[in-house]
Amino acid sequence: MQIIDGKKISQEIKDEVKEEVAQLKAEGKDIALAVIQVGADPASSVYVRNKKRACEYVGIESVSYELPEETTQEELMAIVDKCNKDPKINGILVQLPLPKHLDEDEVLLAIDPKKDVDGFHPVSVGNMVIGEKGFLPCTPAGVIQLLKRSGVEIDGKECVVVGRSNIVGKPMAMLLLRENGTVTICHSHTKDLKEVCKRADILVVAIGKPKFIDDSYVKDGAVVIDVGIHRNENNKLCGDVDYDKVAPKTTAITPVPGGVGPMTIAMLMKNCVESKKLFGE
Numbered sequence: 596m597q598i599i600d601g602k603k604i605s606q607e608i609k610d611e612v613k614e615e616v617a618q619l620k621a622e623g624k625d626i627a628l629a630v631i632q633v634g635a636d637p638a639s640s641v642y643v644r645n646k647k648r649a650c651e652y653v654g655i656e657s658v659s660y661e662l663p664e665e666t667t668q669e670e671l672m673a674i675v676d677k678c679n680k681d682p683k684i685n686g687i688l689v690q691l692p693l694p695k696h697l698d699e700d701e702v703l704l705a706i707d708p709k710k711d712v713d714g715f716h717p718v719s720v721g722n723m724v725i726g727e728k729g730f731l732p733c734t735p736a737g738v739i740q741l742l743k744r745s746g747v748e749i750d751g752k753e754c755v756v757v758g759r760s761n762i763v764g765k766p767m768a769m770l771l772l773r774e775n776g777t778v779t780i781c782h783s784h785t786k787d788l789k790e791v792c793k794r795a796d797i798l799v800v801a802i803g804k805p806k807f808i809d810d811s812y813v814k815d816g817a818v819v820i821d822v823g824i825h826r827n828e829n830n831k832l833c834g835d836v837d838y839d840k841v842a843p844k845t846t847a848i849t850p851v852p853g854g855v856g857p858m859t860i861a862m863l864m865k866n867c868v869e870s871k872k873l874f875g876e
């Protein structure tokens with residue numbers, strides 16, 4: 596059984612990015628990412644801090660906007676607009692989820708697709724689906740990198756994605772399809788979830804329920820990728836997969852923490868470089 600080391604693989608990617616950033620810098624091309632956070636949700640603050648730290652490491656400038664919980668839609672839209680127009684800004688990230696009084700879709704739609712390093716804009720989604728160049732969403736793109744760099748073949752494999760969110764499940768299925776996997780998407784209405792999951796050579800779980808998937812959902816020798824992240828009362832992290840029960844059945848599995856999470860951030864850094872190379876001046 597192989598424990599897929601997301602920390603190590605994300606470090607490799609960050610080091611590759613760091614080198615590219617240095618090369619661009621030598622040509623006088625600096626990269627900057629705007630990180631916009633509304634409110635002070637502690638989990639979001641952790642992720643935002645990790646993103647800034649990664650920027651620092653690879654040599655990308657991070658310009659942060661920490662806005663109060665009461666920020667209005669108009670105020671937020673004005674900041675996005677300002678970042679859109681600022682030629683120094685190459686990427687814009689609006690940390691999700693936004694407070695409930697704000698319209699997430701309107702904000703994401705307002706981001707210039709040329710700066711959409713999260714890959715959430717409908718233009719980016721469309722490009723991903725038809726296989727055109729564009730920004731790939733960081734978490735699913737990170738999962739593909741984890742699989743490839745761990746020597747897991749996707750081509751022709753039975754891939755089951757549990758969860759159909761716009762930011763993970765749906766794009767995950769699409770990227771596995773692009774790698775020639777045979778892809779099934781499961782969700783809350785799926786009949787016989789267990790039986791479908793048991794077909795998987797590669798099982799990707801993104802349902803947002805702690806330790807939901809135990810060994811009874813997993814075929815012997817499967818590869819299991821856990822996208823979930825939950826924090827319990829004692830601040831201990833766990834995923835959507837019951838790792839201790841599932842791991843012995845797999846040929847490879849991602850832990851939480853240290854699996855998919857760090858990859859999300861590494862891929863964000865990669866997208867920022869891509870933005871500069873494709874659209875920067």
Ligand SMILES: Nc1nc(=O)c2c([nH]1)NC[C@@H]1CN(c3ccc(C(=O)N[C@@H](CCC(=O)O)C(=O)O)cc3)C=[N+]21
Nearest residue numbers: 641642645688689690691692713852853854856857859
């Ligand atoms: N616009 C937007 N883009 C995102 O990419 C985005 C977002 N909003 N909202 C929230 C989710 C979640 N997310 C994570 C990033 C890093 C870790 C990460 O580094 N995890 C570490 C543990 C970190 C910890 O200690 O909590 C690990 O799994 O090893 C996890 C989750 C990005 N997201």
